[in-house]
Amino acid sequence: MPQLDFLISAATPFNLLLAVAGVVAGTVIGALPGLTATMAVAVLVPFTFGMPPASGLIALGAIYTGAIYGGAYSAILLNTPGTPSAIATTFEGYPMAKRGDGDLAITLACIASVVGGLVGALFLLLLAPPLAAVALRFGPVEYFWLAIFGLTLIASLSEGSLLKGALGGCLGVILSTIGTAEVGGDIRYTGDFKSLLGGIEVVPALIGLYCVPVLIDMVATADPHLRLKEKLAGYRLGEALRLAWGSKWNVARSSLIGTVVGILPGAGGSIASLVSYAEARRSSPRSANFGHGEPDGLIASESANNATVGGGLIPTLVLGIPGTPPDAVILGALMVQGVRSGPALFSVQSQIVYTFIYGLFIATILMLPIGLLIGRHAFRSLIAIPKAILVPAVAFLTVIGAYAVQNSENDVLQMVLLGIAGWGLSRFGFSASPIVLGLILGPIAEAGFVQGTLIGGAKGSVLAEFFTRPISVAIICLIVLSLFYPLVLQRKRLPAMRRQSGPAQ
Amino acid sequence: MNRSTKLFFAAAAAVALAGQAAAAYPEKTVNYIIAFGPGGESDVSARLQEPFFRKLTNQTVAIQYKAGAGGAATWSQLNGMPADGYTIVGTNLPHLILQPLEKDVGYKTDDIDTVYWFHYTPDAIIVPVASPLKTLKDLVEAAKKSPGTITFSGSGTNSANHLAQRRFDKMAGIKTTYVPFKGTGASNTALLGSQVTGSWGYTTVRMMLGEQVRCLAVAMESRHPKIPDCPTFKELGYDLVGGAYRGIAVPKSTPRQIKQQVSDLIGKINKTPEFVAKMEAAGFAMLDIDLARTAEFMARKKSEYEALAKEMGIVRK
Amino acid sequence: MSGRPNRDWRGIAGAAGFVLIGAAVLYFSKDFSRLGAVFPRTIGWAMVLFALACILWAWLRPGAGVEAAKGSMLRRAALALAMLGWALLLKVVGFLASGAVAFVLLMLVANYDRWTPRRALGYLSLAAALLGGMYVIFRFGLHVPLPAGALI
Numbered sequence: 001m002p003q004l005d006f007l008i009s010a011a012t013p014f015n016l017l018l019a020v021a022g023v024v025a026g027t028v029i030g031a032l033p034g035l036t037a038t039m040a041v042a043v044l045v046p047f048t049f050g051m052p053p054a055s056g057l058i059a060l061g062a063i064y065t066g067a068i069y070g071g072a073y074s075a076i077l078l079n080t081p082g083t084p085s086a087i088a089t090t091f092e093g094y095p096m097a098k099r100g101d102g103d104l105a106i107t108l109a110c111i112a113s114v115v116g117g118l119v120g121a122l123f124l125l126l127l128a129p130p131l132a133a134v135a136l137r138f139g140p141v142e143y144f145w146l147a148i149f150g151l152t153l154i155a156s157l158s159e160g161s162l163l164k165g166a167l168g169g170c171l172g173v174i175l176s177t178i179g180t181a182e183v184g185g186d187i188r189y190t191g192d193f194k195s196l197l198g199g200i201e202v203v204p205a206l207i208g209l210y211c212v213p214v215l216i217d218m219v220a221t222a223d224p225h226l227r228l229k230e231k232l233a234g235y236r237l238g239e240a241l242r243l244a245w246g247s248k249w250n251v252a253r254s255s256l257i258g259t260v261v262g263i264l265p266g267a268g269g270s271i272a273s274l275v276s277y278a279e280a281r282r283s284s285p286r287s288a289n290f291g292h293g294e295p296d297g298l299i300a301s302e303s304a305n306n307a308t309v310g311g312g313l314i315p316t317l318v319l320g321i322p323g324t325p326p327d328a329v330i331l332g333a334l335m336v337q338g339v340r341s342g343p344a345l346f347s348v349q350s351q352i353v354y355t356f357i358y359g360l361f362i363a364t365i366l367m368l369p370i371g372l373l374i375g376r377h378a379f380r381s382l383i384a385i386p387k388a389i390l391v392p393a394v395a396f397l398t399v400i401g402a403y404a405v406q407n408s409e410n411d412v413l414q415m416v417l418l419g420i421a422g423w424g425l426s427r428f429g430f431s432a433s434p435i436v437l438g439l440i441l442g443p444i445a446e447a448g449f450v451q452g453t454l455i456g457g458a459k460g461s462v463l464a465e466f467f468t469r470p471i472s473v474a475i476i477c478l479i480v481l482s483l484f485y486p487l488v489l490q491r492k493r494l495p496a497m498r499r500q501s502g503p504a505q
Numbered sequence: 506m507n508r509s510t511k512l513f514f515a516a517a518a519a520v521a522l523a524g525q526a527a528a529a530y531p532e533k534t535v536n537y538i539i540a541f542g543p544g545g546e547s548d549v550s551a552r553l554q555e556p557f558f559r560k561l562t563n564q565t566v567a568i569q570y571k572a573g574a575g576g577a578a579t580w581s582q583l584n585g586m587p588a589d590g591y592t593i594v595g596t597n598l599p600h601l602i603l604q605p606l607e608k609d610v611g612y613k614t615d616d617i618d619t620v621y622w623f624h625y626t627p628d629a630i631i632v633p634v635a636s637p638l639k640t641l642k643d644l645v646e647a648a649k650k651s652p653g654t655i656t657f658s659g660s661g662t663n664s665a666n667h668l669a670q671r672r673f674d675k676m677a678g679i680k681t682t683y684v685p686f687k688g689t690g691a692s693n694t695a696l697l698g699s700q701v702t703g704s705w706g707y708t709t710v711r712m713m714l715g716e717q718v719r720c721l722a723v724a725m726e727s728r729h730p731k732i733p734d735c736p737t738f739k740e741l742g743y744d745l746v747g748g749a750y751r752g753i754a755v756p757k758s759t760p761r762q763i764k765q766q767v768s769d770l771i772g773k774i775n776k777t778p779e780f781v782a783k784m785e786a787a788g789f790a791m792l793d794i795d796l797a798r799t800a801e802f803m804a805r806k807k808s809e810y811e812a813l814a815k816e817m818g819i820v821r822k
Numbered sequence: 823m824s825g826r827p828n829r830d831w832r833g834i835a836g837a838a839g840f841v842l843i844g845a846a847v848l849y850f851s852k853d854f855s856r857l858g859a860v861f862p863r864t865i866g867w868a869m870v871l872f873a874l875a876c877i878l879w880a881w882l883r884p885g886a887g888v889e890a891a892k893g894s895m896l897r898r899a900a901l902a903l904a905m906l907g908w909a910l911l912l913k914v915v916g917f918l919a920s921g922a923v924a925f926v927l928l929m930l931v932a933n934y935d936r937w938t939p940r941r942a943l944g945y946l947s948l949a950a951a952l953l954g955g956m957y958v959i960f961r962f963g964l965h966v967p968l969p970a971g972a973l974i
Contacts, residue, residue: 035964038542038543039964041543042543042544042570043963043964045543045552046555046568049552049555049556135694135698136698136699137698138698139695139700140684140695140700161876161879163837163875163879164833164836164837164876166868166872167837167840167869167872170840170844170865170868170869170872171843171869173865174843174862174865174866174869177861177862177865179574180574180575181662181858182575182661182662182687182688183662183687184662184685184855184857185663185685185858186854186858186859187607188854188858188862189847194609194610194611197574197577197610198573198574198575198577198578201573215901215905216898216902217898218932219894219897219900219901219931219932220892220893220895220897220898221892221893222934265690265694266687266691266694315694319694319697319714319717320713320717321690321694321697322544322690328543328544328545328690329543330544331544331713332543332544332545332548332549332552335549335713335787336549336552336553336783336787338783338786340712340715341713341715342713342714342715342717343716344716386933386935387932387933387934388934388935388945389929389945389949389952390932391901391928391929391931391932392924392926392928392929392932393952395901395905395908395928396921396924396952396953396956399905399912399921399924400960400966400968403912403966403968403969404960404964404966406542406570406573406578407569407570407571407966407967408571408573408578409909409912409913409969410578412909412912413909415909416902416905416908416909419905420902420905420906423898423902425836426888427832428832428833428835428836428888429833429836430836442865445861446861447686447687447691449860449861450685450857451684451685451686451695453857454656454682454684454857455682455684455700455701457653457682458654458655460654536967538967567965568965569965569967571967
């Protein structure tokens with residue numbers, strides 16, 4: 001049983017210690033807005049060079065998975081995704097916290113993250129090489145359609161008017177074209193500002209659009225930021241477990257989506273959590289509650305984003321292509337260590353790989369007690385801190401977080417300006433999420449479009465390139481389905497709803 | 506005092522000064538700023554330097570990232586940083602020459618004082634291992650048969666990869682299609698998935714992707730020691746040598762003596778056999794352009810790239 | 823307000839703004855390369871069309887828009903200005919100095935309790951500990967080159 005040996009070598013006291021330290025550090029870094037999982041991993045890299053490769057990898061994997069989970073804290077408590085992967089967590093997490101269920105939301109996020117992480121790691125353990133081959137079937141055209149599919153999610157994300165959501169999405173895409181186009185080389189919409197040549201960075205924009213409006217509204221009244229339902233009821237673990245078990249299919253589906261999206265290089269945790277959120281909303285029996293603190297949406301987002309950890313490591317280890325941005329850093333660390341990724345890694349250096357994978361399992365499981373403990377403290381202190389400290393402290397975090405992404409003062413200015421603009425737009429009925437979706441998906445769609453056009457042109461037919469590749473056709477069908485399914489559903493439900501709500505009005 | 510004793514004292518003083526200075530640098534942590542995000546070639550090579558830096562000086566380096574605008578965010582601020590030798594910045598070619606030509610990026614090529622060019626990643630044509638193109642000759646013939654149908658993935662528009670594709674197309678008299686991607690990772694994905702015929706990448710790509718790919722030719726003077734089966738363009742009759750060059754710069758106002766110390770230190774690391782072995786295993790090719798020769802090197806590269814940039818039509822009007 | 827039907831006037835105004843943005847997007851795309859212009863132009867047109875549809879919809883379908891913001895607009899504006907000033911001065915004045923000033927300003931904006939010497943002292947020491955702690959973590963723990971500026 002070589003597998004058992006790998007498990008044992010993963011569970012040495014030193015490796016366990018690394019896993020615990022990694023998860024703790026990752027959770028804390030991830031919880032701070034602006035400090036992303038990529039940064040958490042990058043900070044740790046130099047410390048791993050003195051360790052054996054497998055131990056170093058375990059530490060990196062632990063901090064990575066912890067950071068993805070930690071992003072949920074600020075998403076739930078401050079409406080600010082701590083990492084881009086937690087964008088969809090804000091949709092239900094923050095309303096839950098607002099109505100007094102913040103403790104429940106944090107516990108639920110922890111459970112969902114652990115399950116999602118385990119599913120992703122399981123696929124990494126069992127099916128890595130064949131799944132990596134799937135990732136390679138996705139060419140530029142497939143990414144183009146995938147991004148367009150993602151943009152149709154605006155339909156299910158816009159609160160209120162669909163048209164306003166669409167406008168927000170357009171604005172996001174336009175914002176993403178600002179600066180020097182890496183694909184194509186055009187310099188667009190910079191208005192001769194040198195500081196705009198590099199474009200608008202996603203993470204500072206996220207912080208601005210989500211967190212600054214919260215701050216602006218926080219100072220307007222004396223009401224406490226978050227309410228408590230009754231007294232502090234502890235972890236509410238039993239309740240959370242029941243909820244999670246009640247939507248076990250949601251957990252399974254979201255974890256699967258997370259793994260698959262993680263495998264696709266160039267997609268990543270934010271897209272994984274958004275897609276599973278939209279899917280959960282479509283299929284949940286309580287879909288009407290979405291947007292008002294429905295636990296199903298939170299579960300979907302959190303299980304999906306942690307599943308991308310295992311999923312993203314599949315192309316990283318098998319092909320030498322980073323699946324997600326933090327994987328790029330891990331790949332660099334592997335190069336420095338002299339570990340050669342590639343198909344041979346699983347046979348020639350199986351000791352390192354499998355020890356690492358089991359270490360990832362252990363770290364993910366450790367996340368349950370650690371996450372619950374840290375989450376409880378985070379929640380309690382946020383409740384206890386008076387507004388006069390909370391506001392400047394959070395503002396401070398947004399500033400330093402926006403700065404630290406690229407160590408750039410310009411990003412701080414962009415963050416604040418976008419935040420104020422976002423608050424203003426919300427007063428006109430335009431919400432932030434469609435803008436963010438456009439900002440993230442716009443560049444993927446455009447790069448895919450330009451590359452697909454160039455490749456199609458070289459092959460003789462651009463149209464054939466875009467409309468005849470099997471995976472493309474499948475995604476196009478999904479797009480059509482997702483656009484028209486709500487209409488079909490509405491037609492079916494409308495009479496029923498009229499009957500139900502008739503007497504009440 | 507006659508002339509020779511004068512000379513002797515002068516020399517002795519110089520030696521003493523140099524000795525004192527050499528002992529004094531570095532006496533605290535050196536900030537090493539990378540103009541790109543973590544995980545790229547600039548980061549990896551800095552990480553490889555780090556342990557040898559520590560071993561040789563008993564001091565540490567703090568590697569920091571200040572990405573943005575393709576490196577220009579850092580380089581435009583370089584001359585405002587402390588000029589004491591304790592802030593050093595990674596520099597890249599052709600970026601330093603092409604960016605100011607293309608647009609106003611806040612710095613000019615001559616503003617940047619690189620004190621040592623320590624390695625480069627040579628350009629290379631890479632194809633998937635299953636590709637029917639076995640040699641560079643196959644590729645050129647295929648491209649001549651049906652112009653424009655051969656596609657190459659590469660990292661970015663107007664980048665080192667893009668430049669190499671243009672140069673080679675001209676030399677071989679062929680027409681191929683360059684498809685820009687965001688970064689090496691995305692370009693490699695398209696390569697492995699056979700979305701493109703091949704890739705204009707670097708020797709590091711060949712090392713990273715291993716046996717999944719085949720290298721048709723490298724733009725080096727002689728073959729890369731770790732990729733002996735891949736011929737150079739020169740062997741095959743094309744005078745193509747180049748790639749992405751990486752160096753270390755300090756602010757322009759740094760005293761000459763400190764510049765020399767930084768240059769000497771990087772040079773010392775560069776001559777450590779262990780370091781060279783690690784760099785070459787990752788696919789890098791070593792380069793030793795020290796302070797005395799950087800000016801001449803830059804002048805040569807500048808005229809070379811400027812001519813190319815004009816041809817490609819990327820020079821700002 | 824009785825003379826006007828109950829319409830989403832704010833939404834209409836916002837959509838009108840988007841028509842202008844869309845037009846600007848289209849106008850400034852005139853110098854882009856062929857491939858570089860496809861995307862902004864498509865989105866620009868989509869923006870104009872969606873915005874016009876939005877106006878039409880709000881006109882035909884009376885209904886309330888967003889409810890008015892509750893609470894003090896003055897405090898909101900003060901917070902926005904303080905953060906804007908902070909972002910602008912970060913590089914000029916330096917990280918610690920600008921941070922300390924902004925922290926105190928925001929504390930004044932966000933405080934609804936009566937200031938007593940004890941409260942002031944307590945808050946200020948908390949602020950100092952938070953700022954100092956974060957500075958040390960970022961500067962030395964995470965190796966973030968924080969802006970130095972003229973002061974600190």
